[in-house]
Amino acid sequence: MVFQSVVLKLFMSLLFFSSTITTAIATLPKQQELDRISALPGQPPVTFSQFSGYVTVNEQHGRALFYWLTEATSFPEKKPLVLWLNGVIDPNHLINNYALHNCAGPGASSVAFGASEEIGPFRINSTGSSLYLNEYSWNREANLLFLESPAGVGFSYTNTSSNLKDPGDKRTAEDALVFLIRWMSRFPQYRHREFYIAGESYAGHYIPQLAEKIVEYNKALLQPAFNFKGFIVGNPVFDNYYDKIGVITYYWTHSMISDRIYHDILNECNFKEVNQSSVCNGRQIYAEKYELGFVDQYSIYTTPCVTLINDTWAPPRLRNTLLHPRVSGYDPCTRNYAEKYYNLPEVQKAMHANVTGILHNWIAHSADIQNNWTDSEFSMLPTYKKLFAADLRIWVFSGDTDSVVPVISTRLALNHLNLTVKTKWYPWYADDQVGGWTEVYDQLTFATVRGAGHEVPLFQPKRAFILFKSFLAGKELPHS
Structure with missing residues (x-):
């Protein structure tokens, strides 16, 4: 009964938009063309189309979400649509700043992270003024839609300042659903795409949470609005209890903390x-301040990017320096x-x-959004159980x-x-090397990616690409 009530309320709240579809379709080519990117500054030549802009998700509060679509490099009309969402915490904030105490939280830009250093077609040169191509961009296999969410992250904005003081899971999922409905009306060629x-x-x-909203919305209609097939998520915040137990266990099993502090934390x-x-x-603060050392907890075996002058947490030998060494092609300052x-x-x-002329610089991660987060589900396990029934x-x-959201968690x-x-x-393989390990269940597939940190495609781009191709194809990862 509660489920039906939620669906009906959601359906009625969006019905007004459906009634204007006929009128909207007549102007769609113009709307798409207004969002077209002819070329980005410093961009190498490409054959695929790009679009970006805003979709208003709440007129009353003036909330609008920014998107960037990079179409597939070949036959985009035959390729699926993939929406990418980031949630990773600020990397600079995580070095010796009590990750176990804070865990991971929202506030990251999908343009900065997903699009520009993980799965997007471009990488940014160290000068910050030009681009080069990503050999393992996921738009070789799909049309990629990057969304900066919620409002207040990246270029996405709200005209109601109080919205920045009370963001949370529920509103984020509702706004993302409205975004998709309205975006699909602007790009009707994707409406029935996988x-x-x-x-x-x-x-x-x-x-x-968004998947659940989409399933509910589809059920409320005579004909499903989305040809929704599934999702893939990496190093996910899953369950508050298991996530935190996993972090402290990861620290201990990787010799990052002492036996004493490990047992003290478990006991206290x-x-x-x-x-x-x-x-x-x-106990947690002591472990991370005095035992971990100067380490990037997102990627414990690579050198952090040190850019802050006279920063108190940097060891004396590293203060007043700018370090960005590359390890196997990885640049920690990307x-x-x-920015x-x-x-x-x-x-x-x-x-x-930035059509509204924000009064601050665009930033990759919004600490205000993270620090003001009001509602966060303790565990996503019940939601997964519901989604298993949706095939x-x-x-x-x-x-x-x-070590922030570790494989143990x-x-x-x-x-x-x-x-x-x-x-x-x-073990699954890439180039005759073990790419990671996997187990396939009736309900889902789980895989590890060997040698990858929190942003898997950043650290192991080829292995991540193989993972993505296997996911889209619905095939098991290579056995050899």
Whole structure:
């Protein structure tokens, strides 16, 4: 009864928009053309089309979400549509700043992270003024739709300042659904296309919550509005209890903390509660401040990007320096290049961005959104159980060098979904090397990506690409 009431309320709230579809279709080519990107500053030649702009999701409050569509490199009309959502916490905020205490949270830009350093077609040069091609861009296999969500993240905005003080899971999912409905009316060629959602980190909340909204919305209509097939999510925030147990266990099993502090935290902390005792908090802070050392907790085996002058947490030998060493092609300072590039007036003009003239620089991560988050589901396990009944393709993957939302956390959570094994645990391969390990269940597929941190496609682009191709094809990862 409650489920039906929610569906009916959602359907009625969006009915006004459906009634204007006929009128909207007549102007669609013009609307699309207004959003077309002719070329980005410093961009190499490409054969695919790009569009970006705003979709208003709430007229009363003036909330509008910014998107960037990069169509497939070949036969885009035959390729699926993939919506990418980011949720990763600020990397600079995470170095020795109590990740276990804070866990991962929302506020990241899909333009800065997903599009510009993970799965998008372009990478930004260190000058922050030009682009080069990403050999393993996922738009080789799909049309990619990057969404900056919620309002207040990246170029997305609200005209109601109080919206920035009370963001949360529920509103984010509702706004994302409205965005999709209205975006599809602007791009009707995608309305019946195979549709998937992908993302990482706090998108472990965003994605299943939006998936549930889409399933409910489709059920409320005589003909489904979305040809929704499933989702894939990496290093996802899954369950508050298992996530935090997994973090402290990962620290200990990777020799990052002492036996004493490991046992102290387990004894003093009750992670089944949202708020912890001062003793528990003190143990966590001690572990991360005095035992972990200067390490990037998103990728524990790579060198962090040091850019802050006289920063108190940087060791004395590293203060007053700017380090961005590359390890196997990985540059830890890529986020900084994005903040240079997307603040260029000519870039914003080309992308039809910042139309309201925000009074601050565009930033890759909004700490205000994260710090003011009002509602966050304690566990996503009940939502996954609901979605299993919707016959969706669901994949979960984990980079195994991430200590913020580690593979241990995800495995603990999955173990409590009572999954039925279809294909037993085995190593999967890329270029005759083990790319990771995987187990296939009747309800979902789980895979690890060897040598990857929190942003899997950033650290292991080819392995991530193979993972994505297998997901789209609905095939198991290569056995050899």
